[in-house]
Amino acid sequence: MSKTVCLAGGLLLGVGFVAGCGSGANSSGGSSKELSVAAFQGGYGIDAYEKAAQEFGEMHPGLEVKVEGDPRIWEKLRPRLVAGDPPDLMFPGWGMDHWSLVEEGQLMPLDEALDGPAWGGKGKWRDTFMPEILKLCQKDGKTWMLPYYYMIYGWWYDPGVFAKNGWTPPQTWNELLALCDKIKAKGIAPITFQGQYPYYMIEGMLLPWAVSIGGIEAVDAAQNLEPGAWNSPAMVRAAEMICELRDRGYFQDGATGMSHTESQTQFLNGKAAMLPCGSWLSSEMKDVMPPDAKIEFMMCPRVEGGKGDPTAILIGIEPWMIPKDANNKEMAVELFKYMTSLEKAKEFVETKGTMMAIVGSEKAKLPAVLIKPAEAVNKSKTVWSVQYRMWYPAMQKEIEGAMTSMLNGEITAKQFCDRCEAAAAATRDDPNIPKYKLGS
Amino acid sequence: MRDRSRGAFIGAFLAPALGVYAFFVIYPFLQAVLFSTYRWRGLSQNKQFVGIENFRNLFSDPVFWQAVKNNLWLLFVAGAIAIAISVGVATGARGKSLLSRSLRGVYLFPQVISLVVVAILWYFVFSPEIGLLNGGLRAIGLDSLAKPWLGQPSTALAAVGIAFVWYVSGFYVMLFAAGIQSIPSEVFEAAELDGAHGFRRFRTVIWPMLWSVKRVAVVYMVINVMNVFALVLLMTRGGPDRKTEVMLTYLYEQAFTNSQFGYATSLAVANFVIIMALSLGILFYFRRSPMEARR
Numbered sequence: 001m002s003k004t005v006c007l008a009g010g011l012l013l014g015v016g017f018v019a020g021c022g023s024g025a026n027s028s029g030g031s032s033k034e035l036s037v038a039a040f041q042g043g044y045g046i047d048a049y050e051k052a053a054q055e056f057g058e059m060h061p062g063l064e065v066k067v068e069g070d071p072r073i074w075e076k077l078r079p080r081l082v083a084g085d086p087p088d089l090m091f092p093g094w095g096m097d098h099w100s101l102v103e104e105g106q107l108m109p110l111d112e113a114l115d116g117p118a119w120g121g122k123g124k125w126r127d128t129f130m131p132e133i134l135k136l137c138q139k140d141g142k143t144w145m146l147p148y149y150y151m152i153y154g155w156w157y158d159p160g161v162f163a164k165n166g167w168t169p170p171q172t173w174n175e176l177l178a179l180c181d182k183i184k185a186k187g188i189a190p191i192t193f194q195g196q197y198p199y200y201m202i203e204g205m206l207l208p209w210a211v212s213i214g215g216i217e218a219v220d221a222a223q224n225l226e227p228g229a230w231n232s233p234a235m236v237r238a239a240e241m242i243c244e245l246r247d248r249g250y251f252q253d254g255a256t257g258m259s260h261t262e263s264q265t266q267f268l269n270g271k272a273a274m275l276p277c278g279s280w281l282s283s284e285m286k287d288v289m290p291p292d293a294k295i296e297f298m299m300c301p302r303v304e305g306g307k308g309d310p311t312a313i314l315i316g317i318e319p320w321m322i323p324k325d326a327n328n329k330e331m332a333v334e335l336f337k338y339m340t341s342l343e344k345a346k347e348f349v350e351t352k353g354t355m356m357a358i359v360g361s362e363k364a365k366l367p368a369v370l371i372k373p374a375e376a377v378n379k380s381k382t383v384w385s386v387q388y389r390m391w392y393p394a395m396q397k398e399i400e401g402a403m404t405s406m407l408n409g410e411i412t413a414k415q416f417c418d419r420c421e422a423a424a425a426a427t428r429d430d431p432n433i434p435k436y437k438l439g440s
Numbered sequence: 441m442r443d444r445s446r447g448a449f450i451g452a453f454l455a456p457a458l459g460v461y462a463f464f465v466i467y468p469f470l471q472a473v474l475f476s477t478y479r480w481r482g483l484s485q486n487k488q489f490v491g492i493e494n495f496r497n498l499f500s501d502p503v504f505w506q507a508v509k510n511n512l513w514l515l516f517v518a519g520a521i522a523i524a525i526s527v528g529v530a531t532g533a534r535g536k537s538l539l540s541r542s543l544r545g546v547y548l549f550p551q552v553i554s555l556v557v558v559a560i561l562w563y564f565v566f567s568p569e570i571g572l573l574n575g576g577l578r579a580i581g582l583d584s585l586a587k588p589w590l591g592q593p594s595t596a597l598a599a600v601g602i603a604f605v606w607y608v609s610g611f612y613v614m615l616f617a618a619g620i621q622s623i624p625s626e627v628f629e630a631a632e633l634d635g636a637h638g639f640r641r642f643r644t645v646i647w648p649m650l651w652s653v654k655r656v657a658v659v660y661m662v663i664n665v666m667n668v669f670a671l672v673l674l675m676t677r678g679g680p681d682r683k684t685e686v687m688l689t690y691l692y693e694q695a696f697t698n699s700q701f702g703y704a705t706s707l708a709v710a711n712f713v714i715i716m717a718l719s720l721g722i723l724f725y726f727r728r729s730p731m732e733a734r735r
């Protein structure tokens with residue numbers, strides 16, 4: 001029984017204990033000689049941040065810049081935030097509940113710094129960020145986080161395989177159905193997906209199709225929790241399209257049980273012809289990429305006759321932030337200004353193979369796999385992002401579960417949408433969940 | 441006088457252990473109970489006292505009940521199978537045959553492997569494309585039976601249950617083997633003379649005499665099952681659609697994904713109460729030795 005207590009406590013007490021004992025005191029004092037950075041150590045590593053930190057340190061003699069990385073950094077940051085002893089600059093990664101940090105007043109408001117000069121003194125710092133991406137970091141007009149790199153969502157295919165078979169990437173839903181038929185006849189699964197992480201299907205098919213059918217307003221309304229938006233005709237039709245692909249056997253067998261890496265490996269090994277994924281795909285899979293595999297980005301096929309902008313493109317960010325209790329906020333701002341300077345941004349694009357939210361960084365020499373996604377962003381008149389996922393994590397979990405059940409054939413498209421709507425209603429009606437609105 | 445110095449002597453020896461226990465077990469537990477009455481995101485010092493609100497929400501939370509149901513399934517199905525297998529292996533490993541000796545050599549293997557490794561091993565057994573199980577089925581031409589075992593609702597929990605049984609059985613074999621060891625050899629000889637062999641001997645002699653071991657094993661199994669966490673998190677993350685969600689994976693989600701630390705703590709308290717109730721029930725059930733009853 002004591003084991004239970006330990007477990008009951010164990011997880012919580014990492015945080016709870018410091019809550020009890022920390023009493024908010026800043027034990028490390030206000031030394032301005034030290035600047036600590038905590039960064040999520042994901043596919044892009046932390047070497048680029050370390051390099052920038054080192055260069056920054058050399059520009060500021062006497063300043064010691066420390067970079068700490070961890071693949072689960074958000075778990076380490078929690079107790080530090082509770083105890084009032086956070087790093088000066090942090091990139092807590094996708095596992096952090098960012099907006100709760102804002103609600104708890106744990107972040108430094110950044111507008112004043114953004115209105116200051118950019119690195120090198122030319123223009124305002126704010127103007128160095130792509131405005132539609134900076135917007136994702138705001139609530140009620142206030143900026144709480146800063147974008148760094150950004151991801152572009154779409155579908156991927158192997159141009160070598162397509163050329164060999166005389167296939168062309170489908171631009172529309174009907175073209176997709178016709179192509180899937182041909183691919184299936186060749187004995188290849190037309191589409192595979194990351195079944196264990198259903199958000200790939202939500203952001204790779206469901207929501208882009210809802211945008212294509214009902215226009216961006218349809219999905220904006222859903223994100224804004226407007227009543228009836230999650231089971232609107234556009235959303236139901238988008239869900240039906242997924243069921244149609246499922247029922248025609250166009251999804252790879254067993255995909256619902258696959259992790260992201262498993263399904264992506266299946267795709268790279270030619271077992272499946274298409275895959276929904278973000279622009280991080282090539283860097284995530286570089287170690288297992290077969291030498292003859294090529295990958296190319298395509299937009300999620302649009303729906304003929306739909307109201308949506310065919311150039312609409314879905315992007316996502318993983319933001320950086322400065323804790324309210326940081327000891328050295330001023331230098332943290334300066335360091336991040338340096339990291340987001342055009343020169344450093346271009347360097348990041350070239351060394352890491354990702355797009356950056358910094359105006360002009362797309363002029364860097366892009367890796368081949370990013371040329372198409374970058375073009376798509378350039379051409380698009382509508383750039384949008386799935387923000388409710390970070391605003392309402394519990395609702396997202398329910399929608400993901402419903403998506404899995406739909407992909408497994410347990411529920412229909414209508415039932416799926418009703419579950420989503422119920423989850424949205426529960427969120428809407430819960431006075432303890434802070435509400436957000438797109439673009440406000 | 442002697443009594444008092446004896447008490448001081450005992451106290452002096454107990455104090456360090458009690459102190460450590462109080463600090464690392466009782467204090468965190470009381471703190472957990474306290475936190476469960478707050479609304480707290482676990483991201484700052486802000487806590488709002490809400491009384492029993494977390495518990496009220498918990499009892500009306502269908503996911504919580506789904507998780508409890510899955511825990512109980514693991515207890516009554518997987519746990520029962522694990523104990524049955526353990527008793528069988530422990531009995532079988534008693535003899536001097538080659539099979540018995542090799543059983544003695546291997547039964548603890550799964551226990552010495554880290555649980556994380558166990559979870560990953562079994563994950564790869566059940567993996568849809570590269571999995572051992574589907575690979576085997578395809579190799580013998582049973583392609584149609586190949587399934588995404590961990591991805592479909594009908595098999596996911598059973599697959600996790602199999603991994604659980606494989607992992608925990610070794611410990612219970614050890615427990616029961618020790619229990620059988622401790623049965624005096626005269627008893628076996630007497631049984632022999634009375635003509636009780638094989639299963640008859642097991643049913644009428646060994647099984648009743650394992651009473652105290654059974655009690656420990658069952659209580660321990662309750663604790664083990666109710667605390668299942670890493671295995672599920674690594675194999676299925678509670679999916680597909682909550683079909684393998686257990687109390688502690690849900691607790692983890694509430695705390696770290698949803699920033700509902702107060703709610704998560706109320707889940708921990710509920711988990712504790714369930715384990716306590718089941719354990720006390722078992723202790724009550726096994727309160728008297730059947731051997732004593734016969735006297």
